[in-house]
Amino acid sequence: xxxxxxxxxxxxxxxxTLIGLTFIVxxxxxxxxxxxxxxxxxxxxxxxxxxxxxxxxxxEEFHLNQPIYxxxxxxxxxxxxxxxxxxxxxxxxxxxxxxxELFLPNTAMIAAVASILIWVIGVxxxxxxxxxxxxxxxxxxxxxxxxxxxxxxxxIAVALILAVGxxxxxxxxxxxxxxxxxxxxxxxxxxxxxxxxxxxxxxxLHNNWQVAWNAFLHLLLPSLTLALATVASIIRILRASxxxxxxxDYIRLAWSKxxxxxLVYNLHARRNALLPLLTLFGxxxxxxxxxxxxxxxxxxxxxxxxxxxxxxLNNDVGGIMASTLLFGLILVSANLILDIAYAFVDPRIRY
Amino acid sequence: xxxxxxxxxxxxxxxxxxxxxxxxxxxxxxLIIVLVYLIDALIMQFDPMLLGIHHxxxxxxxxxxxxxxxxxxxxxxxxxxxxxxxxxxILKAIRIDLAYSFFVVAVGASVGAxxxxxxxxxSGMFDExxxxxxxxxxxxxxxxxxxxxxxxxxxxxxxMSIALAITWWPLYARYARxxxxxxxxxxxxxxxxxxxxxxxxxxFRHILPNVLPPIFIxxxxxxxxIMVIFSTLAFIGFIPSANIPELGYLTSLGLNFVQTxxxxxxxxxxxxxxxxxxxxxLGDGLRDVIDPRRRG
Numbered sequence: 001x002x003x004x005x006x007x008x009x010x011x012x013x014x015x016x017t018l019i020g021l022t023f024i025v026x027x028x029x030x031x032x033x034x035x036x037x038x039x040x041x042x043x044x045x046x047x048x049x050x051x052x053x054x055x056x057x058x059x060e061e062f063h064l065n066q067p068i069y070x071x072x073x074x075x076x077x078x079x080x081x082x083x084x085x086x087x088x089x090x091x092x093x094x095x096x097x098x099x100x101e102l103f104l105p106n107t108a109m110i111a112a113v114a115s116i117l118i119w120v121i122g123v124x125x126x127x128x129x130x131x132x133x134x135x136x137x138x139x140x141x142x143x144x145x146x147x148x149x150x151x152x153x154x155x156i157a158v159a160l161i162l163a164v165g166x167x168x169x170x171x172x173x174x175x176x177x178x179x180x181x182x183x184x185x186x187x188x189x190x191x192x193x194x195x196x197x198x199x200x201x202x203x204x205l206h207n208n209w210q211v212a213w214n215a216f217l218h219l220l221l222p223s224l225t226l227a228l229a230t231v232a233s234i235i236r237i238l239r240a241s242x243x244x245x246x247x248x249d250y251i252r253l254a255w256s257k258x259x260x261x262x263l264v265y266n267l268h269a270r271r272n273a274l275l276p277l278l279t280l281f282g283x284x285x286x287x288x289x290x291x292x293x294x295x296x297x298x299x300x301x302x303x304x305x306x307x308x309x310x311x312x313l314n315n316d317v318g319g320i321m322a323s324t325l326l327f328g329l330i331l332v333s334a335n336l337i338l339d340i341a342y343a344f345v346d347p348r349i350r351y
Numbered sequence: 352x353x354x355x356x357x358x359x360x361x362x363x364x365x366x367x368x369x370x371x372x373x374x375x376x377x378x379x380x381x382l383i384i385v386l387v388y389l390i391d392a393l394i395m396q397f398d399p400m401l402l403g404i405h406h407x408x409x410x411x412x413x414x415x416x417x418x419x420x421x422x423x424x425x426x427x428x429x430x431x432x433x434x435x436x437x438x439x440x441i442l443k444a445i446r447i448d449l450a451y452s453f454f455v456v457a458v459g460a461s462v463g464a465x466x467x468x469x470x471x472x473x474s475g476m477f478d479e480x481x482x483x484x485x486x487x488x489x490x491x492x493x494x495x496x497x498x499x500x501x502x503x504x505x506x507x508x509x510x511m512s513i514a515l516a517i518t519w520w521p522l523y524a525r526y527a528r529x530x531x532x533x534x535x536x537x538x539x540x541x542x543x544x545x546x547x548x549x550x551x552x553x554x555f556r557h558i559l560p561n562v563l564p565p566i567f568i569x570x571x572x573x574x575x576x577i578m579v580i581f582s583t584l585a586f587i588g589f590i591p592s593a594n595i596p597e598l599g600y601l602t603s604l605g606l607n608f609v610q611t612x613x614x615x616x617x618x619x620x621x622x623x624x625x626x627x628x629x630x631x632x633l634g635d636g637l638r639d640v641i642d643p644r645r646r647g
Contacts, residue, residue, distance in 0.1 A: 294587055
């Protein structure tokens with residue numbers, strides 16, 4: 001099969017998945033017996049006649065007097081128009097799309113820093129532990145990754161807070177920035193920084209290095225937690241696949257040609273051992289997203305995850321449904337990209 | 352006569368399995384820890400007074416002295432906010448966590464296994480549709496899906512476990528499906544078909560027994576992860592403030608005292624981690640027993 005045929009086929013498969021995903025969210029918002037679409041789209045601050053008028057308008061727009069399976073398509077149409085409803089939580093109240101604009105960059109930032117940390121921590125440890133199999137370091141790495149794997153994420157967060165934040169007092173562990181530093185800035189209002197909404201980048205853009213440094217410190221602990229929670233499975237899989245690769249004939253050939261150990265490990269073995277990790281990437285995205293919910297809650301870090309738990313605690317339909325849809329969309333797209341990337345790297349996949 | 356040798360063979364087999372399992376020291380440790388948790392849960396269920404506990408279903412707050420106290424002879428593991436004794440609460444919580452995790456795994460595994468086996472056996476269009484559905488459920492991070500389902504059902508322990516079971520069955524469906532697909536190719540299935548055995552009989556008498564052992568291992572491994580996720584959901588606020596002894600909820604009670612009372616966070620968390628570790632060790636040992644290639 002040609003590569004483009006594979007990509008087209010994969011893209012076509014993407015459509016039923018999207019329909020299924022939106023359908024699940026739609027069914028969820030109807031399964032309580034009551035139609036939650038109204039609750040999702042009516043701005044809770046609206047009262048009196050304006051509210052009645054809005055409800056009338058929504059009933060017309062969403063065709064709420066028609067059967068449910070027809071309503072689904074009208075709902076889908078509104079979603080595709082970017083009309084995702086309203087959210088009302090203590091940290092943000094207003095349209096869902098604005099909420100996503102404000103919170104998603106922060107989550108993306110944590111995930112990005114965490115991914116870098118995962119590679120920096122995971123790959124060397126995994127390779128080292130496979131190369132020096134059964135050495136003392138290998139044992140420590142194995143026990144460590146095994147325990148991290150078993151620990152709930154919030155416990156990793158709590159352990160880091162206790163060790164680094166409370167005892168050593170070197171890193172802050174709540175919020176995105178020290179509020180005293182940003183109280184008089186022109187580009188920071190009500191906990192929202194402009195223009196990118198990631199305070200670290202905004203501070204750099206405005207040449208305010210003191211705030212940037214502080215924001216960077218605030219970013220470290222949540223990202224490190226996320227990285228540690230994910231890195232355990234990376235190390236385990238990398239170690240296993242590295243051991244498998246090291247046992248293969250072409251590695252033995254490389255040894256017998258007299259190639260130095262460094263080259264054998266870094267050039268010949270590691271590249272092939274990294275392939276299974278690509279598959280794991282999809283899983284990692286899922287894990288990063290799920291982990292972000294917990295970690296942002298523990299660190300009160302205003303990202304999508306924190307917003308989701310706030311929505312749960314405040315019975316906010318709009319927030320919950322929108323974040324379910326958003327998380328699903330991110331994960332589905334990540335898997336799509338992964339599959340295509342994998343087909344590029346490994347031609348066997350296409351068949 | 353033949354019956355007897357078969358019986359003896361089975362006995363030999365069991366003895367070999369036990370010795371393989373016993374040779375794996377960490378698996379034995381895992382088994383012992385899991386048994387301790389189970390015994391604690393049973394005591395809490397049937398005779399909590401044995402450990403001097405009066406109310407196994409609720410936390411007993413002490414509003415006269417709500418600030419967490421460090422470990423002392425009266426409170427061996429200290430107390431958490433509001434004046435709740437940690438040791439007794441953890442003992443109570445283990446029962447609730449174990450029971451609900453069992454429920455989630457049992458429902459998820461049985462629904463998933465049935466769907467997986469039927470789907471692999473039926474193949475064709477039905478199989479395709481089922482696998483697409485599992486794909487779609489997989490496309491939502493389970494924590495988020497559980498949050499959404501739980502939100503619709505209302506926040507409570509039961510709804511939390513139902514939500515988790517709903518997010519968990521596709522995993523087992525895929526697992527059972529792949530097991531069935533490989534079992535289907537064996538000669539003895541061919542032979543059964545040739546002998547004219549009915550489809551349902553083949554499915555339940557010949558395929559099911561071969562699919563179940565790996566699923567049981569998956570169950571034993573999952574029990575730990577489910578308990579972790581269960582407590583995570585409770586930790587981020589799934590249980591509305593109620594006096595329910597649950598390990599994640601107990602941890603969250605101590606969250607505001609992270610600077611002054613670290614024990615209120617460490618101990619409940621430690622008990623979850625130890626259980627999850629023990630379950631993983633146990634699962635590894637069981638896998639050694641079932642996988643013939645890993646038998647010495």
